Amino acid sequence: MAVSDTQSVDSQHALGDSTAVGQLVSQMRHAIEDGQLRPGDKVATLRSLAEQYDISFDAARGAIARLESMGYLTRKRGSGTFVAHWQRNQASNTLSLPLQKQRNQTVAMLLDNKVHHYGRFYDHLIDCLQLGGYGSSVFTWRHGWGDAEMMPVLQKLDENPPHAIVVQQIEGGRYYEQLNAIAQKHGIRVVCSFLANHPMPEGWHSVLSDSRTASAMATRHLLDHGHQRIGLVLHQRHVDPFEPASMRKRWTGHSSYILGAGDEVKRDDKRHVLSMYYNQRIDKITGADASHPINRALALQWLKSPDCPTAFIGEDFRLAALLQVAKENNIQLPDNFELVGIGNTPWSSLMNFSSVWLREDLAAQHVINLIQMNDALFDSANHRIMLQPQLVKRP
Structure with missing residues (x-):
C-alpha cells in the first residue's frame, strides 16, 4: 500500500472549503428531495460544480463524496455520478434511500x-x-x-x-x-x-x-536572540509495561523536543549549553502536573541555580507554571530572560511569551x-x- 505524505494548507482556505462543502451538500440534498434532480439524472462534473457555485475543486469533490456516502448519489465507473434511485414514503413524505448506501453518519x-x-x-x-x-x-x-x-x-x-x-x-x-x-x-x-x-x-x-520541527523553531528563535544557555522543560513520562521496549526508549521524556532543539544547536557555530529539566511524574493518573507542589519546588530550584538558563522551551502550561513560581518567590529574572512555548494556548497569550502553534x-x-x-x-x-x-x- 502506498503512503501519501501531505503538508498543511492555509487555515482560512481549509475552513472555507468546509463551509462550502456543507452548503453544496445542503443545496443538492434539497434539489433531490424536492424533485429538481430525479433518480438517474447525471450530476455535473466537479469542475462545472466548482464554477457554478464559485467554490474550490476540492470542496466540490468533498460534497459529492459526502452525498455519495449518504446514499443520494451513486458513481458508475467510466460514466459519471448519478442521482441514486429511491422511493418516496407517501405517509411521511420522506425519501427511502437504498439500504446498501445508507451509513451511520x-x-x-x-x-x-x-x-x-x-x-x-x-x-x-x-x-x-x-x-x-x-x-x-x-x-x-x-x-x-x-x-x-x-x-x-x-x-x-x-x-x-x-x-x-x-x-x-x-x-x-x-x-x-x-x-x-x-x-x-x-x-x-x-x-x-x-x-x-x-x-x-x-x-x-x-x-x-x-513537535520536532516546533522545538527546532523555538530553539532557532532563541539562538537568533543570542541565548547560549537554553533549558527544555519536559515531563517524566510513565513507561507503559505493555509497550515494546523500543517504544519505551523512543517516547520517554518528549524525545522529539530534544531532537528538534539538538538539531538547531548543532547547526550553530557557537558553543551552547542545552539542558533538560523534568517535571516529575506524580502518579499514573495525575501525570507530570507542572502545578503540583513537588514540581513547583523543582522549578524553584532551577530558577535559583547559578547555572539557570537565560531561556526555556516547553509546553505553554509548563512555562506558565515556571513564571508563576518566579513571581510568587520574588525571583529577579535576567533582563534577557525569554520563554518560547509549544502550543500557542491561552497560557502563552495571557502571560505574554512567544509560542509555537501546532495548528x-x-x-x-x-x-x-x-x-x-x-x-x-x-x-x-x-x-x-x-x-x-x-x-x-x-x-
Whole structure:
C-alpha cells in the first residue's frame, strides 16, 4: 500500500472549503428531495460544480463524496455520478434511500482527558463535523485505564458502529488490535488524530503535529536572540509495561523536543549549553502536573541555580507554571530572560511569551477531509498528514 505524505494548507482556505462543502451538500440534498434532480439524472462534473457555485475543486469533490456516502448519489465507473434511485414514503413524505448506501453518519471520538492542545483540537473538530452534517459521540479515557474501563467502550462501538473513529494514542496502543478488529468488521474508517505518536495498524490514517520541527523553531528563535544557555522543560513520562521496549526508549521524556532543539544547536557555530529539566511524574493518573507542589519546588530550584538558563522551551502550561513560581518567590529574572512555548494556548497569550502553534485547526480540517473522502481514494493509500507548525511571536 502506498503512503501519501501531505503538508498543511492555509487555515482560512481549509475552513472555507468546509463551509462550502456543507452548503453544496445542503443545496443538492434539497434539489433531490424536492424533485429538481430525479433518480438517474447525471450530476455535473466537479469542475462545472466548482464554477457554478464559485467554490474550490476540492470542496466540490468533498460534497459529492459526502452525498455519495449518504446514499443520494451513486458513481458508475467510466460514466459519471448519478442521482441514486429511491422511493418516496407517501405517509411521511420522506425519501427511502437504498439500504446498501445508507451509513451511520456518526463519528466516534476516543480522546485524551487532557486539556490545552487536545481540547482546542476537538473543539475545532466538532465544529467541522457539524458543518459537514455529522453527529458525534465522545469517549474520554484516562491514563491507567484497563479492561474494566475500555472494554465497554469497544463493545458500544461494535454494537452501534459509527461511520468513522477519530482516536488518539491509547495506553501505548494496547487496545489498537481490538479497535482495528471492530473497524475491519464493520468497514469503519479510523483516523489517528492530533498528537497521536504511536505506531498504527495497517489501513489507519493519521494527522499529526510536527513537535520536532516546533522545538527546532523555538530553539532557532532563541539562538537568533543570542541565548547560549537554553533549558527544555519536559515531563517524566510513565513507561507503559505493555509497550515494546523500543517504544519505551523512543517516547520517554518528549524525545522529539530534544531532537528538534539538538538539531538547531548543532547547526550553530557557537558553543551552547542545552539542558533538560523534568517535571516529575506524580502518579499514573495525575501525570507530570507542572502545578503540583513537588514540581513547583523543582522549578524553584532551577530558577535559583547559578547555572539557570537565560531561556526555556516547553509546553505553554509548563512555562506558565515556571513564571508563576518566579513571581510568587520574588525571583529577579535576567533582563534577557525569554520563554518560547509549544502550543500557542491561552497560557502563552495571557502571560505574554512567544509560542509555537501546532495548528490544531488544520488538524481538524484534514481529519474531516479524510472522513469525507470517497472510498476508492481513501483506500488507495495510507494517508499520513504532518502539519507545519507556526511561531507566534510576542514581545
